[in-house]
Amino acid sequence: MSRDQAAYFDQAQPYLEETADRRVRRIQAFLATGLRDRARAGQAPPAVALDVGCGPGAMLATLPAETRKVGVDIAPALLERAAAKGIETHNLDLDSQPLPAADDSCDLVIATDVIEHVLHTDHLLNEINRVLKIGGLFVAGIPNVNQPASFIMQFILDLTPMYAARYRCPHYRDFSARLFKAILRRHGFHVRRCEGSYLFPFDGFLPGIWLVRQIPRWGAQVLVAAEKQRNEPIPEGYQTNMPDLLAWLTGTH
Numbered sequence: 382m383s384r385d386q387a388a389y390f391d392q393a394q395p396y397l398e399e400t401a402d403r404r405v406r407r408i409q410a411f412l413a414t415g416l417r418d419r420a421r422a423g424q425a426p427p428a429v430a431l432d433v434g435c436g437p438g439a440m441l442a443t444l445p446a447e448t449r450k451v452g453v454d455i456a457p458a459l460l461e462r463a464a465a466k467g468i469e470t471h472n473l474d475l476d477s478q479p480l481p482a483a484d485d486s487c488d489l490v491i492a493t494d495v496i497e498h499v500l501h502t503d504h505l506l507n508e509i510n511r512v513l514k515i516g517g518l519f520v521a522g523i524p525n526v527n528q529p530a531s532f533i534m535q536f537i538l539d540l541t542p543m544y545a546a547r548y549r550c551p552h553y554r555d556f557s558a559r560l561f562k563a564i565l566r567r568h569g570f571h572v573r574r575c576e577g578s579y580l581f582p583f584d585g586f587l588p589g590i591w592l593v594r595q596i597p598r599w600g601a602q603v604l605v606a607a608e609k610q611r612n613e614p615i616p617e618g619y620q621t622n623m624p625d626l627l628a629w630l631t632g633t634h
Contacts, residue, residue: 434495
């Protein structure tokens with residue numbers, strides 16, 4: 382499985398590009414906003430930042446020069462580009478291996494467009510919780526399968542939802558805004574900010590961007606800035622029915 386993902390990203394041209402498209406710039410802006418929120422609260426810039434699924438290092442490159450920047454990815458070609466930016470890089474299988482950081486050692490963890498590619502979601506989120514300090518910032522982005530375009534795809538075109546783990550897709554898990562926020566709370570995080578990235582297919586349409594900032598569940602991508610509140614490793618398992626899953630996530634089971 383990890384070899385398949387590595388082969389995909391090593392040859393997927395959009396991920397190899399060094400120019401930041403609108404989607405990447407939107408994530409960078411959201412990251413900057415999350416850091417400004419913390420600065421206003423009197424918190425220092427991150428001393429140690431870890432990007433899980435760092436790609437060519439576009440997010441870490443925006444951080445202050447004094448920040449220690451660590452990038453993790455499955456694809457060697459992407460890690461080469463990140464290393465050229467002075468980023469400490471590690472090639473890992475996020476489904477099974479531990480993150481390259483000690484417990485409670487990171488001030489910032491980033492994971493954008495990566496969690497949906499991991500089969501064992503709880504393993505990865507347990508690791509992120511482990512390495513992040515109490516009060517540390519977790520900035521995550523997930524493709525949103527429950528967006529307006531998905532209604533047309535499912536009920537008119539008889540297709541799977543937008544960005545779903547569909548046939549020949551490298552995604553293994555599907556997320557919506559509500560579900561992802563519930564998962565983060567279950568893993569010991571408090572969501573401080575949640576926004577949509579853009580309204581598909583109008584990625585450069587400013588009124589659409591404004592709209593999904595107000596209604597994140599309409600965004601093509603959901604961006605979340607969360608604060609670690611407690612150490613909470615979660616046992617991996619299955620709740621196959623949605624009511625059972627929601628009950629487990631909210632602690633009402």
